[in-house]
Amino acid sequence: MPEEAQDFPDExxxxxxxxxxxxxxxxxxxxxxxxxQVQEPEPVELVEEVVEVAEVVEVVEAxxxxxxxxxxxxxxxxxxxxxxxxxxxxxxxxALAEKMANTAKLPARERMTKLRELKELNQGTLEKIDSVTRxxxxxxxxxxxxxxxxxx
Numbered sequence: 001m002p003e004e005a006q007d008f009p010d011e012x013x014x015x016x017x018x019x020x021x022x023x024x025x026x027x028x029x030x031x032x033x034x035x036x037q038v039q040e041p042e043p044v045e046l047v048e049e050v051v052e053v054a055e056v057v058e059v060v061e062a063x064x065x066x067x068x069x070x071x072x073x074x075x076x077x078x079x080x081x082x083x084x085x086x087x088x089x090x091x092x093x094x095a096l097a098e099k100m101a102n103t104a105k106l107p108a109r110e111r112m113t114k115l116r117e118l119k120e121l122n123q124g125t126l127e128k129i130d131s132v133t134r135x136x137x138x139x140x141x142x143x144x145x146x147x148x149x150x151x152x
Contacts, residue, residue, distance in 0.1 A: 063120050069125055071096060074117035093122060094140060101144040108148040115144055 069089040070079030073096070080096065083089040100114050119141060119144070126134060 069128075071125075072118075072121040074114055074121060085132075086125075089125060090129055090133050090137070093126075094137065097141065097144065101148060112145055112148045115141065115148075 027110040068084045069086060069094055070082045071089065073080040081092055083092055097115060097118060100118065101111055103111065105116070126137060129137075
């Protein structure tokens with residue numbers, strides 16, 4: 001039996017605890033900060049003002065040029081076709097653009113160039129058509145260009 005263990009007084013021996021975390025020192029008391037009382041702001045009256053705005057839209061019909069609206073094509077001095085109304089022109093323009101995009105005679109890069117030139121040559125008339133139709137034309141143009149770019 002080792003005698004050395006008996007030489008230590010009982011205070012020096014570690015106490016057996018059920019939970020080892022109980023042996024840790026308790027946490028330091030939190031620092032108390034100064035308590036400041038906050039005053040509620042005074043209520044503000046909200047005044048709702050109704051303003052009526054009348055939007056005036058001026059409709060300007062594009063004047064047909066010498067017998068109608070002409071579709072110009074790249075490399076030609078004369079119009080490809082002439083139409084009496086902007087609606088007819090828009091339909092014919094879309095049909096021509098679709099035909100140019102789908103032709104198998106030219107490589108995709110050249111068809112993309114021809115579509116861009118067609119749009120540039122007819123930009124003046126495109127600006128005269130209503131915004132909804134113009135958005136449709138722009139969307140169709142971008143769709144064709146993307147399709148041709150993927151076909152390369």
